[in-house]
Structure formats: C-alpha cells, structure tokens
Amino acid sequence: MSRTMAAARRRDLTLAAIVRWATPSALLVLLVLFAAASPTFRTPGNLLHILVNNFTLPALVALGMTLVVSAGGIDLSVGTSADIAAMIAVTLMAAGHGLLLSLGAGLAGALAVGLVDALLISGLGISPFLATLGVLFVGESVQQLATNGGTPIYLVSNFPSAGLAGLAHGALLAVPAPLWILGAAVFLVEVLLRRTAFGRHVRASGAAPQVARYSGLPVRRTIGLVYILSALLCGIAGLLLAATVKSYVPLSGNAFLLDAIGAVFVGTTISREAKPNVLGTLLGVFLFGMLHNGLLLIGWNFYWQQVAVGLLVFGVLAASFSARRLQARD
Amino acid sequence: MTSESLSPAATQTFSPEPRVASPKERHLGSGQFIRLGSLFALLLVFIYFSCMAPGFSALSNLANIVEQSATLALLAFGMTAVIIGGGGDVIRGGIDLSVGANLGLCIAIYAVSEAAGYSDVTAFLLTLAAGLAVGALNALAVVGLGVLPLLATLAVMNICAGLELVLTQNMVISSASPLLAWITAADWLGLSVTSWSFIIIAAVMLLLVHRTPWGLRLQAVGGHREAARAAGLRVPAYRAASYLGAGLLAALAAILQAARLSGSSPGSGDILLSVVLTSLMSVVFSRRLLPSIGGTILSVLFIGCLINGFQLLNVSSYWVNGVQGLLILGIVALRSLSDRPGVA
Numbered sequence: 001m002s003r004t005m006a007a008a009r010r011r012d013l014t015l016a017a018i019v020r021w022a023t024p025s026a027l028l029v030l031l032v033l034f035a036a037a038s039p040t041f042r043t044p045g046n047l048l049h050i051l052v053n054n055f056t057l058p059a060l061v062a063l064g065m066t067l068v069v070s071a072g073g074i075d076l077s078v079g080t081s082a083d084i085a086a087m088i089a090v091t092l093m094a095a096g097h098g099l100l101l102s103l104g105a106g107l108a109g110a111l112a113v114g115l116v117d118a119l120l121i122s123g124l125g126i127s128p129f130l131a132t133l134g135v136l137f138v139g140e141s142v143q144q145l146a147t148n149g150g151t152p153i154y155l156v157s158n159f160p161s162a163g164l165a166g167l168a169h170g171a172l173l174a175v176p177a178p179l180w181i182l183g184a185a186v187f188l189v190e191v192l193l194r195r196t197a198f199g200r201h202v203r204a205s206g207a208a209p210q211v212a213r214y215s216g217l218p219v220r221r222t223i224g225l226v227y228i229l230s231a232l233l234c235g236i237a238g239l240l241l242a243a244t245v246k247s248y249v250p251l252s253g254n255a256f257l258l259d260a261i262g263a264v265f266v267g268t269t270i271s272r273e274a275k276p277n278v279l280g281t282l283l284g285v286f287l288f289g290m291l292h293n294g295l296l297l298i299g300w301n302f303y304w305q306q307v308a309v310g311l312l313v314f315g316v317l318a319a320s321f322s323a324r325r326l327q328a329r330d
Numbered sequence: 331m332t333s334e335s336l337s338p339a340a341t342q343t344f345s346p347e348p349r350v351a352s353p354k355e356r357h358l359g360s361g362q363f364i365r366l367g368s369l370f371a372l373l374l375v376f377i378y379f380s381c382m383a384p385g386f387s388a389l390s391n392l393a394n395i396v397e398q399s400a401t402l403a404l405l406a407f408g409m410t411a412v413i414i415g416g417g418g419d420v421i422r423g424g425i426d427l428s429v430g431a432n433l434g435l436c437i438a439i440y441a442v443s444e445a446a447g448y449s450d451v452t453a454f455l456l457t458l459a460a461g462l463a464v465g466a467l468n469a470l471a472v473v474g475l476g477v478l479p480l481l482a483t484l485a486v487m488n489i490c491a492g493l494e495l496v497l498t499q500n501m502v503i504s505s506a507s508p509l510l511a512w513i514t515a516a517d518w519l520g521l522s523v524t525s526w527s528f529i530i531i532a533a534v535m536l537l538l539v540h541r542t543p544w545g546l547r548l549q550a551v552g553g554h555r556e557a558a559r560a561a562g563l564r565v566p567a568y569r570a571a572s573y574l575g576a577g578l579l580a581a582l583a584a585i586l587q588a589a590r591l592s593g594s595s596p597g598s599g600d601i602l603l604s605v606v607l608t609s610l611m612s613v614v615f616s617r618r619l620l621p622s623i624g625g626t627i628l629s630v631l632f633i634g635c636l637i638n639g640f641q642l643l644n645v646s647s648y649w650v651n652g653v654q655g656l657l658i659l660g661i662v663a664l665r666s667l668s669d670r671p672g673v674a
Binding site for chain 1: 471474475476477478480481482484485486487488489490491492493495496499500603606607610646648649650651652653654655656658659662663
C-alpha cells in the first residue's frame with residue numbers, strides 16, 4: 001500500500017517537474033543546438049544583438065500583457081497603443097517639434113488608447129476580448145485615415161532624430177539604452193505585481209473577481225489601471241521601434257500581439273500555480289527571439305522559421321498541459 | 331432515445347429560441363430589446379444605403395453582397411460552432427484563431443496542386459484534407475491534450491501561416507481550372523455557385539446547430555460543461571467535432587476564395603479579426619444573447635452591407651474597419667448596460 005502511494009507521489013513529482021521545466025529545457029536545448037551549429041550564434045555580439053533587437057520590444061509588450069492576463073483579461077489592442085504612440089511622435093518630429101514634446105505626446109496617445117480600453121472594460125463592463133478587438137479595429141482605421149492608407153512617415157531632419165537615435169542605439173555603462181528601459185520596466189512590473197497591494201488586487205481580480213468584489217477590493221479600478229499600464233508599456237515599445245527604424249510604419253505594432261500572448265502563456269508553465277509571471281514571460285519572449293535569430297543564422301529562411309516557432313510552441317504547450325492534466329486526474 | 335439525450339428541462343435551458351415562450355421567458359426583456367435594437371440598426375443601415383447609394387438595393391447588387399460575404403460567412407460559421415461548443419469565456423472558452431491562416435494554407439494547397447498538374451478532383455480533395463487536418467490538430471491539442479484553445483489555435487495559426495509561406499514562397503500563384511471557372515461563372519436564379527454555397531451551408535448549419543438533437547447537445551456542452559458531462563454527454567467528442575467542422579469550412583471557403591482571386595495571393599488569410607468580430611457580434615442578434623448561426627448570418631450580411639455601401643458611396647475603405655469597431659463596441663456596450671438591474 002505505502003509502496004504504491006510512494007510510487008504515485010513520485011509520479012506526481014515527475015509530472016510537476018515536466019510541466020515546470022518544459023520551457024526552460026526547450027530554451028536550453030535550443031541554445032546548445034544553435035551554439036553548436038553556428039559559430040556566429042555563440043559570439044557575445046550576437047547574443048547582445050538578440051537581446052536588443054529580438055527581445056526588448058516584444059518583452060515590453062509582453063510585460064503589459066502579463067499584467068492584463070494576471071487580472072483575468074486579455075489585451076488585443078497592444079499593437080494599437082504602440083502604433084498610435086509612434087504615429088504621434090514621428091508626425092510631430094517630422095513637423096519640426098522637439099524630441100521631448102514629441103515623445104511625451106506619443107506616450108499620451110498610448111495613454112489615451114489605454115483609457116479607452118479601461119473605460120470600455122471597467123466602466124461599461126464589456127468583455128476584454130471584444131472591447132480591445134473593437135479598439136484594434138478603430139485604431140487601424142485611424143492610422144489608415146491619418147496616413148492615406150498606410151504610407152510610412154520617415155524622419156529625415158537631423159535635430160530630433162539624432163536624439164531619437166540615441167534612444168535606440170545609445171549606451172550607458174556599455175549596456176544599450178533599450179535594455180536599461182526594459183530593465184526598469186521589468187523591475188517596476190515585478191515589484192508592482194509581487195510586492196504591492198495593487199499587485200495583490202490584480203491577482204485576486206484575476207483569480208476570483210466575484211470574491212474580490214465581495215471582499216471590498218477595488219476590482220473595477222484595478223482592472224482599469226491594468227489596461228492603462230499595458231498601453232503605456234506598449235507605447236514605450238512603439239516609441240523605441242520608431243527610434244530604431246527612424247520612421248513610423250502604420251500597423252506594424254500588430255506583429256507584437258501574438259508573440260506577447262504566446263510568451264505570457266508559455267511563461268505560465270513555469271509557475272507552480274500556472275499563473276502569469278514576469279520571469280516566465282521573459283523566458284517565453286527570449287525563446288521566440290532566440291529561435292528567430294538562431295534559425296536565421298543556421299540558414300533557414302523566414303518562412304520555415306514561422307513553421308518552426310509554431311511547432312515549438314505547440315510542443316511546449318502540449319507537453320506542459322498534458323502533464324498538468326495527468327496530474328489533475330490523480 | 332440514446333443515453334446521450336437530454337432531459338426536457340436541460341433542452342429547455344439550452345435551446346436558444348424555444349418556440350413557445352413561457353411568461354417567465356417573456357420577462358427576459360433586455361435580450362429582446364437588444365435583438366430588436368440590432369435588427370433595427372441593420373435595417374437603418376440598409377435603408378440609408380438604399381436612399382443614398384444609387385443601385386444599392388438593386389437585386390444584382392444584393393446578390394453581389396451575398397457573393398462578397400461568402401468567405402467570411404463560412405469561416406464565421408466554423409468559429410461560431412467552436413464558440414458554441416466551447417463556451418464564451420475569454421481564455422478558457424472555445425475559440426479558433428487558426429481559421430484565417432487555415433484558409434490561406436488551403437488556398438495555397440489548392441493553387442500549388444493545380445500548378446503541379448493534379449486534376450481538379452485531386453486538388454479539391456487535397457484541400458479538404460488539409461483543412462480537416464488543421465481542424466484535427468486543433469482538436470488534438472484542445473480536447474486531447476487539454477491546451478487552452480486560445481493558445482493551441484494560436485500555435486496552429488503560426489504553423490499554418492508558415493506552411494502557406496513555404497508553399498507559395500510569398501508569391502502569387504494563379505490558377506484557372508474548370509472547377510474555379512464553374513464556381514465564379516455558373517448562374518442560377520442570378521446567383522453564382524459562391525452565393526449558393528453560402529445559402530446552402532447557412533441553411534445546413536442553422537438546422538444542424540439549432541434544430542437537431544446533436545446541435546442542442548453541442549450547445550449544452552458549451553453552456554455548462556460539467557452539467558453536460560453529468561448528463562452523460564461525450565463532451566470531448568462534441569468539442570472535437572466543432573474544431574473539425576471549422577477546419578472543413580475553412581477548406582470550403584478556400585475553394586471559393588481561390589475562385590474569386592483566381593489562385594493564391596499573399597495575405598489572403600488576413601481575415602481572422604473580422605471572423606472573430608462577426609461571430610461575437612452574432613450574440614446581439616439572438617434573444618438570449620448567445621452566439622448563434624442565425625445571428626452570424628445577420629452580422630455577416632450587416633458587415634457585407636457596410637462594405638458594399640461604402641464602396642458605392644465612394645467612401646474610403648479605410649473607414650470600414652473603424653465603423654466595424656465602433657459598431658461592435660456600441661452594440662456590446664448597449665448590451666452590457668442593459669444587463670444591469672434597473673435598466674431596460
């Protein structure tokens with residue numbers, strides 16, 4: 001009797017380990033494989049390149065998504081926030097306005113998108129999926145109308161774009177500026193989620209909104225704030241993207257959406273309670289970024305990369321969810 | 331009666347439109363209010379375009395709207411069936427994000443196999459098989475392995491979009507086969523095969539989901555999974571079937587779309603958000619504010635009217651997305667406001 005119980009317990013632990021280690025081990029295996037296959041991949045320069053170019057921007061967006069999913073929602077309008085911020089900032093700069101004013105106005109634009117989301121979801125009680133989908137559609141329309149159907153705006157004048165380039169390509173203590181920004185955002189979101197009353201309210205609203213409401217927590221205000229924070233983080237990502245490519249390309253922010261959702265949920269697999277968490281999200285984003293970079297370097301073309309990313313995500317999800325299901329069955 | 335049949339009470343609960351409304355159901359005024367309001371909005375849009383846009387209400391143009399809406403309709407039927415079978419929860423409920431990418435992949439498979447010299451029948455069967463295979467992959471992940479539908483279908487969407495790119499190398503592959511020519515040209519009562527496919531599949535789905543025992547059980551599975559399981563329904567089978575159905579419908583839509591575009595062109599799968607919007611909007615056309623095939627038909631036609639009317643009025647197509655977005659927000663806001671006690 002006790003032997004079978006011990007065996008069952010061992011099996012439980014094994015399954016739990018499979019769930020929690022599926023993502024990190026996929027990451028490690030790929031890291032080793034790419035390093036073995038491509039000498040370029042394993043240079044420090046390339047690893048930094050991954051961090052700056054394949055990781056920072058999606059990570060900022062995914063951090064916002066982590067907050068939103070923690071509160072039990074979803075934000076399909078992340079690309080809209082990023083695009084609107086870039087659109088406003090680049091338009092102002094192209095018209096000769098100063099750097100700070102333009103960036104501030106861009107962030108205010110993202111804030112406006114977040115406020116609309118918050119108003120629809122917390123104020124009117126619309127389901128997050130529908131509300132943010134509606135905002136996404138309206139945002140596309142606004143951008144198409146403002147840019148005559150999607151003509152990119154390029155920055156040619158020298159003065160503001162020099163400062164802007166510093167934002168994207170500058171460095172402080174040998175660490176590129178975008179990484180500093182991401183580091184600050186990671187710190188803020190982690191502290192906010194784990195160390196503050198607000199973070200507890202977010203998690204309570206996500207886990208059991210009804211209970212949270214009856215316990216007197218400010219559920220509606222919390223959920224509204226989460227969408228505003230997400231929009232601000234996306235706005236920063238949009239501004240960084242604009243700074244990197246020195247232009248605003250309409251509707252380019254939507255590319256972040258699926259990777260962000262994917263990263264957040266892939267990240268939930270490393271948490272014991274299967275909840276969104278900052279570390280897991282970052283691992284997820286890094287997994288995607290490394291895969292894109294590594295496959296490119298070992299000579300796979302862009303088309304096969306997408307198939308591979310899809311298959312890998314499918315595999316990680318399949319492994320961790322089916323193990324979790326086996327666990328629940330016992 | 332099989333062991334799977336529902337008790338009369340359960341059928342009553344999950345049936346979207348019981349033929350005889352009890353006094354208590356009549357009391358459900360807010361749903362009725364929304365439904366009438368939405369129908370009124372549809373009517374208003376129709377009347378507006380009829381007055382303002384010359385030729386809008388001509389029969390040939392109405393047939394045109396049906397034809398233009400066919401692809402969206404087929405995909406939305408699949409999506410609605412998945413949502414009905416999976417329940418409406420944002421994250422845990424049923425959703426199939428892969429329908430658009432599946433459409434693109436199926437178009438590519440049809441065009442590539444035509445280009446490789448296969449016959450119409452072989453290409454057609456290959457396309458159907460591809461659509462079903464994608465549906466089966468979704469079903470395996472969601473039902474078999476228990477992955478959240480939002481995530482599983484997201485991964486499958488990436489796989490499909492990638493495979494489409496691999497097959498087409500992101501280039502236009504034109505194809506002109508007797509089958510495609512027949513689909514676009516054939517004319518019976520002024521409607522093409524595309525329009526007839528829309529009408530026939532709409533009728534079949536309407537009957538299947540809302541008028542057969544199977545359909546009622548599918549609604550029961552989505553409405554309350556645990557209750558359905560307790561009532562003895564094979565829940566996994568119904569959910570798997572809804573994903574397979576969505577895959578098959580995407581393949582059929584692909585054939586129609588290949589005929590319209592004369593082959594495969596990059597970006598033809600970029601329709602996902604419209605499909606999601608259409609399926610979710612269907613709730614405002616049903617009395618109980620649940621997703622339904624009938625509601626999906628109406629919202630497809632609503633969006634079709636908007637697009638077509640804007641074209642006739644020479645309004646920039648850039649407005650269409652915005653108006654669609656505002657529309658859904660307005661309707662859904664109305665709905666959630668009327669859900670509150672003391673309103674409507």
